[in-house]
Amino acid sequence: xxxxxxxxxxxxxxxxxxxxxxxxWGVVGMLVGLLVALQIYIPALNFNLEFTTFGRTRPLHTxxxxxxxxxxxxxTGVYYSLQRLLKTRMWSDKLSMINFWGWQGIIVAAxxxxxxxxxxxxxxxxxxxxxxxxxxxxxxxxxxxxFATILKRRERHLYVAIWFYIGTFVTVAVLHIVNSLALPVxxxxxxxxxxxxxxALVQWWYGHNAVAFFLTTPYLGLMYYFVPKAVKRPVYSYxxxxxxxxxxxxxYIWAGPHHLLYTSLPEWVQTLGVVFSVMLIAPSWxxxxxxxxxxxxxxxxxxxxxxxxxFVVAITAYGMSTxxxxxxxxxxxxxxxxxxxxxxxxxxxxxxxxxxxxxxxxIYWLIPRMFKNKLYSQKLANxxxxxxxxxxxxxxLPLYWAGFTQYLMWQEFTPxxxxxxxxxxxxxxxxxxxxxxxSLGGALYFTGVILFVINIWKTVKTGxxxxxxxxxxxxxxxxxxxGLGEHWHRPIERKxxxxxxxxxxxxxxxxxxxxxxxxxxxxxxxxxxxVKPYTPLELQGRDIYIKEGCNNCHSQMVRPFRHEVERFxxxxxxxxxxxxxxxxxxxxxTGPDLAREGSKKLRKSHSWHYNHMFDPTTMSPGSIMPxxxxxxxxxxxxxxTTSKMAVMQKLGVPYTDDEIKSGKxxxxxxxxxxxxxxxxxxVKEADANKEIIAxxxxxxxxxxxxxxxxxx
Amino acid sequence: xxxxxxxxxxVLGENLLDHxxxxxxxxxxxxPPWWLYxxxxxxxxxxxxxxxxxxxxDFNQQDELNTEIAVAEAQIAKYKEKNGPGIDENSAVLLxxxxxxxxxxxxxxxxxxxCHAANGGGGVGPNLTDDAWLHGNTINDLFKVxxxxxxxxxxxxxxxxxxxxxxxxxxxxxxxxxxxxxxxxGKAPQGS
Numbered sequence: 001x002x003x004x005x006x007x008x009x010x011x012x013x014x015x016x017x018x019x020x021x022x023x024x025w026g027v028v029g030m031l032v033g034l035l036v037a038l039q040i041y042i043p044a045l046n047f048n049l050e051f052t053t054f055g056r057t058r059p060l061h062t063x064x065x066x067x068x069x070x071x072x073x074x075x076t077g078v079y080y081s082l083q084r085l086l087k088t089r090m091w092s093d094k095l096s097m098i099n100f101w102g103w104q105g106i107i108v109a110a111x112x113x114x115x116x117x118x119x120x121x122x123x124x125x126x127x128x129x130x131x132x133x134x135x136x137x138x139x140x141x142x143x144x145x146x147f148a149t150i151l152k153r154r155e156r157h158l159y160v161a162i163w164f165y166i167g168t169f170v171t172v173a174v175l176h177i178v179n180s181l182a183l184p185v186x187x188x189x190x191x192x193x194x195x196x197x198x199x200a201l202v203q204w205w206y207g208h209n210a211v212a213f214f215l216t217t218p219y220l221g222l223m224y225y226f227v228p229k230a231v232k233r234p235v236y237s238y239x240x241x242x243x244x245x246x247x248x249x250x251x252y253i254w255a256g257p258h259h260l261l262y263t264s265l266p267e268w269v270q271t272l273g274v275v276f277s278v279m280l281i282a283p284s285w286x287x288x289x290x291x292x293x294x295x296x297x298x299x300x301x302x303x304x305x306x307x308x309x310x311f312v313v314a315i316t317a318y319g320m321s322t323x324x325x326x327x328x329x330x331x332x333x334x335x336x337x338x339x340x341x342x343x344x345x346x347x348x349x350x351x352x353x354x355x356x357x358x359x360x361x362x363i364y365w366l367i368p369r370m371f372k373n374k375l376y377s378q379k380l381a382n383x384x385x386x387x388x389x390x391x392x393x394x395x396x397l398p399l400y401w402a403g404f405t406q407y408l409m410w411q412e413f414t415p416x417x418x419x420x421x422x423x424x425x426x427x428x429x430x431x432x433x434x435x436x437x438x439s440l441g442g443a444l445y446f447t448g449v450i451l452f453v454i455n456i457w458k459t460v461k462t463g464x465x466x467x468x469x470x471x472x473x474x475x476x477x478x479x480x481x482x483g484l485g486e487h488w489h490r491p492i493e494r495k496x497x498x499x500x501x502x503x504x505x506x507x508x509x510x511x512x513x514x515x516x517x518x519x520x521x522x523x524x525x526x527x528x529x530x531v532k533p534y535t536p537l538e539l540q541g542r543d544i545y546i547k548e549g550c551n552n553c554h555s556q557m558v559r560p561f562r563h564e565v566e567r568f569x570x571x572x573x574x575x576x577x578x579x580x581x582x583x584x585x586x587x588x589x590t591g592p593d594l595a596r597e598g599s600k601k602l603r604k605s606h607s608w609h610y611n612h613m614f615d616p617t618t619m620s621p622g623s624i625m626p627x628x629x630x631x632x633x634x635x636x637x638x639x640x641t642t643s644k645m646a647v648m649q650k651l652g653v654p655y656t657d658d659e660i661k662s663g664k665x666x667x668x669x670x671x672x673x674x675x676x677x678x679x680x681x682x683v684k685e686a687d688a689n690k691e692i693i694a695x696x697x698x699x700x701x702x703x704x705x706x707x708x709x710x711x712x
Numbered sequence: 713x714x715x716x717x718x719x720x721x722x723v724l725g726e727n728l729l730d731h732x733x734x735x736x737x738x739x740x741x742x743x744p745p746w747w748l749y750x751x752x753x754x755x756x757x758x759x760x761x762x763x764x765x766x767x768x769x770d771f772n773q774q775d776e777l778n779t780e781i782a783v784a785e786a787q788i789a790k791y792k793e794k795n796g797p798g799i800d801e802n803s804a805v806l807l808x809x810x811x812x813x814x815x816x817x818x819x820x821x822x823x824x825x826x827c828h829a830a831n832g833g834g835g836v837g838p839n840l841t842d843d844a845w846l847h848g849n850t851i852n853d854l855f856k857v858x859x860x861x862x863x864x865x866x867x868x869x870x871x872x873x874x875x876x877x878x879x880x881x882x883x884x885x886x887x888x889x890x891x892x893x894x895x896x897x898g899k900a901p902q903g904s
Contacts, residue, residue: 084734159733228736234721237741238729247751267772271765275758282751289747297723326754414875416798417788422873423822560777562784566872571777605866607836608827619826619836681836681866682899 003475006154009468010083012370014096016465018076019363021104023453025072026359029064030446036061037439040590041432043626050630051115055549059126060114065351066124068107070215073359075099075142077222078165080366082149085159085225087473091148095141102138106131117547118188121582122203124210125179129190132180139176143169150496154473156480157493160241164221166496167249167503171213174507179206183647186640189543191647196577197265197525200585201518205256205511212252215350216318219358220248220287223315226362228294230307236293242489244286249503251280254510258329261338262559263585264574266524269514270331276510277329284322291315306381310361313389317353321346339555339589341431342403345396352392352445360384360452367456371463380455388448394441402434411563419566424592425620432624528575530708533653534701536641536667537674541698543644544691545584548628555586556595556702569596569703576706579653591625596703603704606674607681609696631692632685641667670697799876804855807884816885819878823870832890833898837867840886841893846903849891854883 039045039054046053079096083089090096109131113119119126127135146169150158158166179202182190194202228235235241257265257273292315295302302308324346328337337343368375375381409427412420421427482490492499518524534542545551558564560571572595577583596602604612611618614632616625645660659666671688674697678686686693719728719737727740792798807813821830827837838846847857858879861869870879 081734087734155733157731157733159736225734225736229734233723234728234737234739236739237743238738239741240743240747241738243743262773267765271762274765275761278761279751279754279758281754282747285747285750289744297721413784415787415791416795416875417784417791418875419872560773562777562780565777565781571773600861600863601869601872603863603866604868605827605836608866611836621826 003477005472006475007470007472008087008089009470011079011090011093011096011467012465012469013467014090014093014100015076015080015366016370016467017100018072018079019366021100022069022072022076022359022363023456025064025068025107026356027449027453029061029069030442030449032057032061032064034439034442034446037435037442039626041435041439041624043624046626048627048629050117050548050628053548053626053628055552056115056117056119058552059119059123059549060111062124063110063114063126064107066210066214067110070219070351070355070359071103071107073355073362074168074214074218074222075103076366077226077362078146078218081161081222081225082146082165084471085155085162086149086153087155087471088149088153091145091152095145095148099138099142099145102134102141106134106138109134113188117549119546119549120182120190120192121546121549121551121584122179122192122199123207123587125176125203125206128188129180129182129184130187132176132182136173136177136180139169139173143173147496147500154476156476157490158496158499159224160235160238160245161221161224162496163245163493163499163503164217164224166500167245167507168213168218168221170500170504171209171217171249171253171507174504174511175206175209175213178511179203183650185644185647189640189644191581191644191651193581193651195579195581195651195653196583197574198515198519199581199583200260200263200577201257201265201269201515203583204259205253205514208256208259209253211347211350212255213249215355216252216284217249219355222358222362223287223291223311226358226365227291227311227315230305230311230361230365231295231298231301233294233296233298236290236296238487240286240290242487244283244290246506247283248280248287250506250509251276251283252510253507254514255280255329257514258334259587260585261329261331261334262561263557264572264577266518266574269518272514274329274331277326281323281326284325285319288315288319288322291318304378306378306385307361307365309382309385310357310364313385314354314357314361317349317357317392321350321354324349335559335561336407337403338559339587340403340406341399341434341588342407343588345399345403348395348399349392352388352395356445357388360388363452363456367459368463370469371460371465373459373463376455376458376462380451384448384451384455387451388445391441391443391445391448394444395438396441398434398437398441402431402438405434406431410567411561413563413566419563422567424567425622428590428624429622525574525578527578528573528706531576531578531705533579533648533655535670535697536645536663537636537670537694537697538701539644539648539698540636540638540641540667541694541696542584544631544695545698546582548631550594551584551586553586553588553590553625554592554594555589556593557585558593558595564593568593569599569601570706573706576703579648581648581651581653594699594702598700598702598704599707603700605681606678606696606700607683609699610678610683610686610692613692613695628692631695632687632690634691635689636667636671636691636694638664638667638689667694799855799880801852801856801859804851804876804880804883806851806887807880808888812881813885813888815878816881816883817889819874819882820885823873824882827866829898831895831898832886832893833895835899838902839895839899840890841895841898842901843892843894844901844903849887851880851883851887854886855879858883 036057110127118128182192184190192199254276257269258277261270327333406427409421414420558568558571565571613628615627616623641663645655645663649655671693674693675686675688721728729738729740828840829835832840859871861867
């Protein structure tokens with residue numbers, strides 16, 4: 001019945017490397033997270049350096065945790081389980097090593113460029129174009145190696161974990177490439193081909209599905225392997241695996257617009273984002289059920305095993321955040337949560353609970369096996385578990401409180417019709433104690449991670465690593481006769497290419513339906529005649545805004561609510577952002593919205609901005625915004641003006657050739673004008689060559705265009 | 713592979729499928745009914761929700777905002793009917809009541825010192841202690857400047873941040889406390 005027994009060896013070396021990288025980057029990413037959590041209420045912790053200021057450290061934290069910690073976690077688990085589920089060694093050790101070193105190289109490049117201020121500003125896709133190309137290349141190496149391994153397998157059918165790996169591979173490739181399309185201006189600067197609403201839609205189609213297909217589907221695959229292995233019980237339901245896998249990948253891709261509710265995204269797209277998010281509850285919970293109910297018959301062992309405890313909390317956290325997510329996608333709930341810390345709390349239930357704990361459990365299980373050793377200390381692992389769990393609670397609960405409190409303050413009016421808290425800063429200082437509590441929670445979680453590192457280190461040191469683990473299995477026969485009455489899904493499981501293509505089709509539908517009309521049907525984005533392209537100086541100022549990561553704390557999207565209109569002015573229209581490559585709507589309002597900072601209602605004097613950037617507390621006592629003194633000393637990159645405008649022109653911004661040719665002179669003239677006005681206002685040291693001038697020009701322009709319509 | 717004999721999990725007595733991967737087996741359990749009904753439920757909800765947002769043609773964010781503002785305006789009107797109309801730039805008077813001036817002082821400390829300095833000597837904004845005034849120096853003039861601002865010069869309109877009593881209090885405080893004091897180190901006079 002079966003072929004000849006063959007001997008072969010599993011490659012454990014690559015798994016070890018990825019596991020160590022996971023631990024290393026986990027420590028780095030979480031340490032930066034802790035720094036960011038402290039900086040938000042102690043701005044002086046940027047050490048007065050541009051490189052370590054919140055606008056740059058926050059993207060470093062998110063990128064490090066998502067792509068370095070979880071990314072290496074994915075590779076660790078996939079390289080270990082794939083070989084065993086297919087009864088074969090990886091197809092190419094060389095490709096495995098390229099995958100490993102390439103990925104680490106990308107992480108290092110990302111860390112350096114982000115701190116230096118090279119960023120696209122698009123959340124979780126901040127890296128500039130050369131790194132994006134490298135990511136695509138390494139991802140293809142990973143997929144190629146995985147698929148070649150699948151094709152030389154000794155196991156006829158693919159186990160559910162591998163469906164998730166395949167779905168992950170193909171979807172991440174599509175998301176990354178479509179969202180990163182940009183025209184380079186220079187080696188580390190580019191403008192996305194999309195603008196305004198379209199850019200926002202593509203960005204959140206990507207952003208949400210980075211959560212779905214980088215933090216969720218690969219980890220579900222890992223869950224399907226490591227949970228039944230560790231608990232030594234059969235998976236609860238094969239039928240559930242099938243339905244929840246296909247439903248999950250089909251539905252997830254539509255959900256992105258729930259990040260843009262009540263914005264100027266066309267409302268029909270918003271509605272699709274809402275309903276597809278709601279329909280995601282059951283498919284997500286399918287994964288949770290299959291994970292938790294696999295523990296049936298072994299709950300007594302959960303009490304004793306740290307690994308199983310980590311898995312139980314991880315899967316429970318997954319269930320919680322996949323219920324909360326759809327709730328946050330309802331328009332009425334989103335009106336409360338969006339822009340507040342509620343969202344931050346929500347994502348950390350997923351990151352700390354689901355991704356973190358599943359990773360810890362997996363590594364606690366893997367390392368002793370590969371090092372032929374017992375885990376150094378079960379006690380220490382249990383301590384890690386409890387400190388980590390308490391850390392998650394201390395992290396999340398204060399932020400839920402903070403988010404809700406701040407929203408209540410934002411929307412409160414006095415009976416005679418005034419905002420109860422007209423000064424935005426009041427609503428920030430109110431929640432500073434919550435921020436302090438949150439950083440305590442983060443510190444606890446990190447303490448647990450240190451125990452984890454010690455435990456793994458001790459286990460590794462006294463163990464003997466088996467780089468090539470012997471195994472044997474019968475070769476696959478050419479002919480295969482399916483038994484009568486086999487499940488309809490079985491044929492797909494023995495045809496990996498077909499599975500890949502089906503998965504690709506399934507994930508393309510949602511994106512296509514939402515994007516095509518938004519791109520092609522003009523009525524979806526009504527233009528506004530008064531909205532004109534930025535002047536060369538403003539364009540440079542906008543790039544400084546991007547470089548300093550202002551969008552990490554300041555939104556530029558006034559939603560159509562009475563309290564926002566009262567506070568920030570007319571709500572934002574899609575036609576206002578048509579020249580915004582990229583859009584800068586933001587997702588968090590740690591500081592006030594800036595969409596109308598240059599409007600009559602909110603406009604401050606140049607000198608106000610100058611003094612405020614030098615030291616925000618002089619203009620708003622108690623402010624937690626960091627100082628930006630380097631803007632007063634650094635020169636505007638004038639010579640890039642021509643190429644920037646030329647790229648914008650190629651992207652459809654209506655600059656004439658003459659305007660581009662005279663761009664630099666125009667820039668200098670406007671800069672001189674602002675500098676002389678600053679001097680009139682008492683800022684004697686104002687220098688037209690400095691970055692602050694460009695930034696002021698940009699801020700004073702924001703939201704002022706539509707007032708020109710009103711006048712005419 | 714299959715030999716027609718059902719495999720059974722010994723612990724739970726449930727049927728196993730006749731395949732295993734690296735020692736992992738799968739049970740032949742059906743979808744949990746509550747899960748399935750929840751899935752159907754969310755699909756039905758989504759259809760109704762979509763009709764609600766797509767079907768009713770004229771329902772949109774702008775309408776929601778209009779309704780919200782109309783409701784609020786009605787409430788404010790009712791409140792004013794009960795409590796009398798508010799103060800405006802024509803009816804504002806210079807206050808002498810200590811408590812009101814104290815309130816004006818607090819408002820000044822919170823909102824004005826950044827540009828006009830704690831002693832009123834000015835900085836980003838003009839000196840409030842000299843004898844030169846850009847926009848007049850009566851209580852009504854000050855009320856008007858504070859309420860509507862001078863956007864082209866960087867003085868923002870405060871009408872959405874301070875209520876009329878507060879504007880009257882802070883304007884009275886400025887005129888009582890600063891006018892004509894000519895503090896040392898103040899900004900050079902502007903206006904007449």
